[in-house]
Amino acid sequence: MDKPILEVKELKTHFLTDNGSVPAVDGIDFHLNDGEVLGIVGESGSGKSVTSLSIMQLVGQPGKIVDGEILFDGEDLVKASEKRMRQVRGGKIGMIFQEPMTSLNPVYKIGNQLVEALRIHKKMSKDAARKRAIEIMKLVGLPRAEDLMNDYPHQLSGGMRQRVMIAMAMICEPKILIADEPTTALDVTIQAQILDLMKKLNHELNTSIIMITHDLGVVSEVCDRIAVMYAGRIVEEGETKSLLRNPQHPYTKGLVESIPDVRYKKERLYSIPGNVPTPGSVKKGCPFAARCAFAFDKCSEDSPILIDLGDNHRVRCLLHEEENGAELLQTSMK
């Protein structure tokens, strides 16, 4: 279980615009163990989607991986040829996206789109591919799979389309499934079903999963470990329980405190003031300093480094370099 299948080292993905280079992902490290579910959490604009697209080498123009390594089973994908990447995409690493409504090609039948990956990676015959497609559709809980093969995406509901997307990503039995906000566009009951399905895939097929989301409810449900991203960097990383119960970064703490709790009727839900800074706009110091309730002088000067707190828990915050910083964090933010 503890053997990493994917290691991301010092990954930097920048967008090279006319106004200079914008660091969307600015030097992140994380790993994914075999059979593990890792959650990458952050607000919109924190760089989590760019991270996942970087792993697949699918960052669109003008984005470019400028530095770092992405080791998949020891092989650096950053240096891999386009031909090799095509074998990895869909074959070794599957990916599903946020918008099931627009992520399926509207002019081709579901069956056609499902068998495509098999025809690419497994060189299967049409009949065998068809059989396998029906099998995987049943596995992801799609009813009347045979009929669905001949349906077009617009004839399906959002939840069903997301199941089709998952079936499509899983059809070649990839080792890793990257799910980029897979439940965001779905309503709550369907969300729970999709999360259950992902857990099932993880248990039954031993697929390692990277779950990208802004929803802490989702990560607490399915993830073994969590990495919190802020402004293109990982600010805190740890096992789900300890990270959610005992967040060590003010940003994580803010996120946790802004989860609504139906048991208590509060006056107002907590929210972190301000927005994620646009990438590259913070030149020095901690990028969260401007929004941080615990910020002190040093925060706007020094860049925090990742501090290992033990038990797989790491945090990037200057408070932990101070003497009474950790205690200070225990006080409520409200």
Place this chain on the structure above:
Amino acid sequence: MLAYTVRRLLMLIPVLVGMSLIVFFMIRAIPGDPATAILGEKASPEAREALTEQLGLNEPWYTQYVEYVGGLLQGDLGESLRTNAPITEELLPFLAATFELALVAMIIAVVIGVNAGIISAWFQNSWFDYTAMVLALVGVSMPIFWLGLMEQWIFAQELGWLPSIGRENVRDPIDPITNIYLLDTLIQGDFEQLGTAFKHLILPSIALATIPMAVIARMTRSSMLEVMRSDYIRTARAKGQKMFLVVYKHSLKNAFIPVLTTIGLQMGLLLGGAVLTETIFSWPGIGRYIIEAINFRDYTVVQSGILVIATIFVLINLIVDLLYAAIDPRIKYQ
């Protein structure tokens, strides 16, 4: 689908009634009259009056119109005022000549235009893209008559590779069957004449193809650029599909509807508006037939000729609309 087609065909009736009225009055609004045009300026007023009466042009306009429409309803396009020949018979060879020229031109325009548009979008901002788009701009802005004359000068006059005018060897004419000479010579198995017919087509069809080719290339490029940004294209790439198939399978079918609309409109324009090309290359087409009829104030020929072109235009657009449904399963006609 059938009900829709029938409904669309019924809608042809008001269009044709409107067209026939407009043409009927427009041609009569042009100064001059058929009798003078036929007999010449020096004819005596008595002779002119006698001819006018003989042609039935002394009747009030509504009598003339009702008589004309009455003929149309029986499938009779009337008789030429100038030659007395039935227009249906007279017009067909001209129509076939134009059809052949327009079809060949359209095939050239679609094959080159669509592919240039696709490659420009695929390699956006590359040297190919810039070159193709500059050429397309030149193509739409270049006067056809100039291009036609240049072609004749270079390929017929200077190099002597191709015939400069006409559609057959005058000393050895092709036996007409359908008057589409490529087809006729094939039916007769006369490959030498097929070559002759083909050679005669090259220069005029290239001149005629230039503008539609440029318009189609630009439309394809912009439509492809939009489609290639969509989520389902990212999905196709995440499956490990080759870029060639991502472009030609996943993108093109989605991008094709606006392109098809353009092709339909351009085809209609080619059929009706090839006058310049037909004149320069002495192509015995419908455009020249109608222009000549206008010069002779041959009212009936102008009326019927334009009505035929209008009908073809409407039918082409109907076919285009029906093809939409074949391309995009979300489009359903009831």
